[in-house]
Amino acid sequence: MEVKSSGYESFQRVYKEVFPVIMRVAYHVTYNVDAAEDVCQEAFIRFYNRELTFASVDEAKYWLIRVAKNLSINYVKRKGREQAAFDRIKRQPLPAMKTGEEQVLGDETREVVQKAIQQLPEKLRTVLILKEYGDLNYREIGKILHITESNVKVRAHRARLQLLKLIDQEEIHVS
Amino acid sequence: MCLEDQILSSYIDGELQEPWKTQVEEHISHCAECRERYEQFTRLNQAIHGSRLSEKEFSRNQQRVWNYLEKTCMPAQPKKFRHRRFNFSAPAASALAAALVVLLGANVFLMSNIDTAAPEGEQAIPTITAEAEDVPRFENGNDEVIGVSARAHQSSSIAPQELTVDELLFLLEQKGFEVELKRSDATEPVYSGSPASQEDSSGRAESREIDEEVPDTEEGDEPAPEDETEDGWSDWDDE
Numbered sequence: 001m002e003v004k005s006s007g008y009e010s011f012q013r014v015y016k017e018v019f020p021v022i023m024r025v026a027y028h029v030t031y032n033v034d035a036a037e038d039v040c041q042e043a044f045i046r047f048y049n050r051e052l053t054f055a056s057v058d059e060a061k062y063w064l065i066r067v068a069k070n071l072s073i074n075y076v077k078r079k080g081r082e083q084a085a086f087d088r089i090k091r092q093p094l095p096a097m098k099t100g101e102e103q104v105l106g107d108e109t110r111e112v113v114q115k116a117i118q119q120l121p122e123k124l125r126t127v128l129i130l131k132e133y134g135d136l137n138y139r140e141i142g143k144i145l146h147i148t149e150s151n152v153k154v155r156a157h158r159a160r161l162q163l164l165k166l167i168d169q170e171e172i173h174v175s
Numbered sequence: 176m177c178l179e180d181q182i183l184s185s186y187i188d189g190e191l192q193e194p195w196k197t198q199v200e201e202h203i204s205h206c207a208e209c210r211e212r213y214e215q216f217t218r219l220n221q222a223i224h225g226s227r228l229s230e231k232e233f234s235r236n237q238q239r240v241w242n243y244l245e246k247t248c249m250p251a252q253p254k255k256f257r258h259r260r261f262n263f264s265a266p267a268a269s270a271l272a273a274a275l276v277v278l279l280g281a282n283v284f285l286m287s288n289i290d291t292a293a294p295e296g297e298q299a300i301p302t303i304t305a306e307a308e309d310v311p312r313f314e315n316g317n318d319e320v321i322g323v324s325a326r327a328h329q330s331s332s333i334a335p336q337e338l339t340v341d342e343l344l345f346l347l348e349q350k351g352f353e354v355e356l357k358r359s360d361a362t363e364p365v366y367s368g369s370p371a372s373q374e375d376s377s378g379r380a381e382s383r384e385i386d387e388e389v390p391d392t393e394e395g396d397e398p399a400p401e402d403e404t405e406d407g408w409s410d411w412d413d414e
Contacts, residue, residue: 008249011249015241015244019237019240019241020230020233020237023228023233023236023237024227024228024233027228027233028227028228033228033232033233033236036228036233036236037233037236037239037240040236040240041240041243041244044240044244045244045247045248048244048248048249049248109222109225109226110225110226112222113222113223113225113226114226117223128223131188132220132223132224132227133227133228137188137189137190138188138190153181153184153185153188153190154181156184156188157180157181157184157185160180160184160216160219161180163219163223164215164216164219167219167222
């Protein structure tokens, strides 16, 4: 079904389906709810004003995710938060993750994970965020980032390996 | 280590195809070392998912952005988009729509009934009566008031004995009652006041209710139940 970005009905439909995805992606890139909201708003304004036509809702979704991802990365760069966060983390050793708390993560553990993700290089971080928070598969991520599926697979794996190093490995080992 | 990390990673992502998927599962079941590595990745994934922004945390943002977009991008839309949550199922939605139609029909029917039956409304509406001894004399002393009779709604809690005639008339008329003062020996009422606005207001009430009901009915019909349940709109605030 064709999707017109400026048509009220299709815009409404895309908004309902895609907002949660791009909100999560934007949030996990910026780690700032207000910034993520601004990113989503800007992405949908562009979507509406461009008067685009997509072959399906999924295609519209990929477009919106790409725009939101870029806006989020620009936001982080502009604010210099990436570097600031990195410096902060370097000074403070990451608290250990306790076993048994994985299911219901406290704020502390959440912060540990977020800080670790922020330290990943942009290429790995984007793939990981799209995979884990955008609920997308390798093929979809490849389409959004204009890279091959096997490239996505490699980046996802490398992102995991780096995260394991960044988050206290010994504590994760304990079972 | 027997299994490559890359294979485990793809397996955890649900991207490993058969027959490798089954082979990995079998291997993990008997190789402690690979199982440990697999569990390590799994714990990492649980930690990543645990820090995920939940729908509850951004439902307000979703609504706020929509409000903004609706206002700025699409000012001339014919109908308002509503931020309601429709949780009812398809049968419930049809039932609700049907109920609204029935209520609306009944409402119009009752309204027209009252209008036409107004002249002989005494049968249906209870009467409050007070004896003249309990009531201060009407200002115009020539007319001896012997009773106050008011056709009132059943819910009225006015006790005529506690009020002056003026207050009583004022109050009753304020509330839209028809008031009639009679001499005991006269057939014509000394005072007959019905709020001038009564008929108008009942007319207005009817048209107002219709104005309100019709959009409601449309609302009930409009969010096609299939759409609402299928597209997950109702899940906005859930979780």
